[in-house]
Amino acid sequence: MSSSVPILELAELSLRFGGIKALQAVSIGVAAGRIHSIIGPNGAGKSTVLNCISGMYRPQGAIRFDGQDLLRRRPHERPLLGIARTFQNIALFREESVLDNVMAGGHHRLKSGILRGALYWTRFGCREEERRLRDEAVEAIELLGIGELGERPVSDLPFGDQKRVELARAMVSRPKLLLLDEPMAGMNDSEKAELAQVVRKLNREKHITVVIIEHDVGVVRRISDTVTVLDFGKKIAEGGPEEVMKDPAVRKAYLGEEEP
Ligand SMILES: Nc1ncnc2c1ncn2[C@@H]1O[C@H](COP(=O)(O)OP(=O)(O)OP(=O)(O)O)[C@@H](O)[C@H]1O
Ligand SMILES: [Mg+2]
Incomplete structure (x- = not known):
């Protein structure tokens, strides 16, 4: 309960x-x-x-x-x-791909990682963190049934799918x-x-x-x-x-x- x-x-x-x-x-x-x-x-x-x-x-x-x-x-x-949200009138980067839009939901985590771990920051660390974020974004779009649309620009998608992209982006912010x-x-x-x-x-x-x-x-x-x-x-x-x-x-x- x-x-x-x-x-x-x-x-x-x-x-x-x-x-x-x-x-x-x-x-x-x-x-x-x-x-x-x-x-x-x-x-x-x-x-x-x-x-x-x-x-x-x-x-x-x-x-x-x-x-x-x-x-x-x-x-x-x-x-x-x-706190994460989606909008009534969709607020996405229309020319960017679905995956890039969804990954944007986790960027505050990357930034906070840079500040927290400044001393240990290496190119490897950066790539590793970005890879993890990408994996999470892929998992989110799959959960929402738009897994095959990852590379498509958002502007190509019907309204209902754009709503799903927004929700996936919100999820990635945990x-x-x-x-x-x-x-x-x-x-x-x-x-x-x-x-x-x-x-x-x-x-x-x-x-x-x-x-x-x-x-x-x-x-x-x-x-x-x-x-x-x-x-x-x-x-x-x-x-x-x-x-x-x-x-x-x-x-x-x-x-x-x-x-x-
Ligand atoms: N930025 C704004 N400037 C001026 N008036 C606004 C603004 N935002 C909302 N309003 C007005 O405030 C009232 C409440 O609007 P709101 O958008 O919260 O309604 P809603 O319940 O979400 O309606 P809907 O079901 O149509 O989405 C409405 O009269 C609306 O016109
Ligand atoms: Mg409303």
Whole structure:
């Protein structure tokens, strides 16, 4: 049984864009070792939550991760702290190969290796570390079912495969916390089921805590330990998937049902 200690705590996050209140005092606790989904209608503030965690936006409130005050850390420090993410609108080096993109997820490790082991640094050491990173990248793309695409430029690939490349890149950074913004968008049902399996596997076998934004209610039901529902920048429900999907406010806001 995984623990229920929060590895990530968002406390009273608020953020405005001009007149839009994107987040209004949103508090979420993400338990270590769980899969935590964030759902809600378009514009509800889901991506904004992820962007606050990854340091793109600076909200009011507090974010604690693994004992650290995240709002005091710079965005580029996230990978070193153990946080990796994928983007709703894919952020890859389009002209570079799949493998180079995936290896980029581990570059912070190479750099920290150089600093730590400066005295012992040799060309052999450098190559050895890069080879290991390449092996890990190959393993990641194979796990995601795109092993044969390693040499292809990312711009050649359909959207669904690009989503897989992003996830592979995130894996290679060896995160404790993985933030996924609609990783299954643009996929058909069997591709979604496959990717859901991969996410579960990363969670169960590599003990990675996952925060995932997903619109497909079936996927959310199957994959989530906990679900948070946002609507107009506010948290309107939270709990286990079955409990949350039954909530009348959720059915009205998210599933478009009228109250009886
Ligand atoms: N950089 C920005 N500048 C201005 N407004 C923004 C910005 N980012 C988000 N918003 C606004 O904040 C609100 C929340 O947006 P957000 O992208 O978090 O929604 P979402 O729940 O992820 O929606 P979707 O399901 O469409 O991805 C929206 O009204 C959006 O237009
Ligand atoms: Mg979004």
